[in-house]
Amino acid sequence: MPELPEVEHVVRALRRAVVGRTIIATEINLPKLIAPTTPSLFKRKLKNLTITGVSRRGKFILIELGRPGALLSDAERGNRKPARQQGQVLLVHLRMTGKFLYLNSEEELPKHSHAVFYLDNERRLVFRDQRQFGIMRLAPAAQLSQTKGIAELAPEPFSEEFSVDYLREVFRRSTRSLKTFLLDQTRVLGLGNIYAVEALFRARINPFRPVNKLSAKRVARLHAAIQEVLDFAIQHIRGGFNLEEGFSYGEAFERFWQVYEREGEACVNCGTRIRRITHGGRSTYWCPRCQRR
DNA sequence: ACCCTCACCTGCACGC
DNA sequence: TGCGTGCAGGTGAGGG
16 A cells, blocks of 8 residues: 555665575465566576665655676676666556565465575565556566556656646646546656645645646645655654564554545544545545635 | 545454 | 445556
């Protein structure tokens, strides 16, 4: 169920745990996780690759892989090619329930462990996913930015490209409602249902307003609110990332939601009851007074 | 090009 | 206890 802040924490935890490790073997228990590749081909491609880095693009986790020795200094590497030129990237999207675990050799595999990476330190990196929506794909590092799914993504929310002007421009060309639009990763990157709702509350803008009907002032307020909500979440997420106990993003993080899952409760600003409506199976929460149409 | 609904899955909380 | 319903922090396909 992660949105950008949770994915960011998974990336940091993975980076601390597995960069420099080599994949000895791979186990795939759910072929559709890696489709259209087959498990046997996937395993063969990953075998003996070293994890050279872990990063993120939107909600995609990028596990960078190279030949062993990719992390060595130039002198140690001798005349072998740098990793970047032959590197692969394992793209992972957690979707709703995807999680990574880092297990030692005694720990039992929990239910829904669809992929297991055996590392050269007797440990296993495990991908679990109760609802089976998550996906994994291998792509050549050199073509990452042209890879389907990555190429279409909007600019990173903390990049210079994601400016008030950018937001005004994409809003101008659409009649969709804010709530729908903010979830479109090709327009605004990183928000999911919770942070979209929270950003709108913070900006005091009605979720059902068409994006092309927003005043410049409101666009600027929303732009700030998006960055603030994401940044606040990244700063305040705690727990669930403890390497000694294995890690997953999780149930343990601090909740600071002001409207999400607060239907019927008093608005923190004005005391009005928070409302909820569902459309397409997704809940929108808002304060009818602070976020008037 | 857009917009909506549904489909993909499992599991949990709820009411009867 | 069971069984039906609605809902869960995501996205893509397929229809209009």
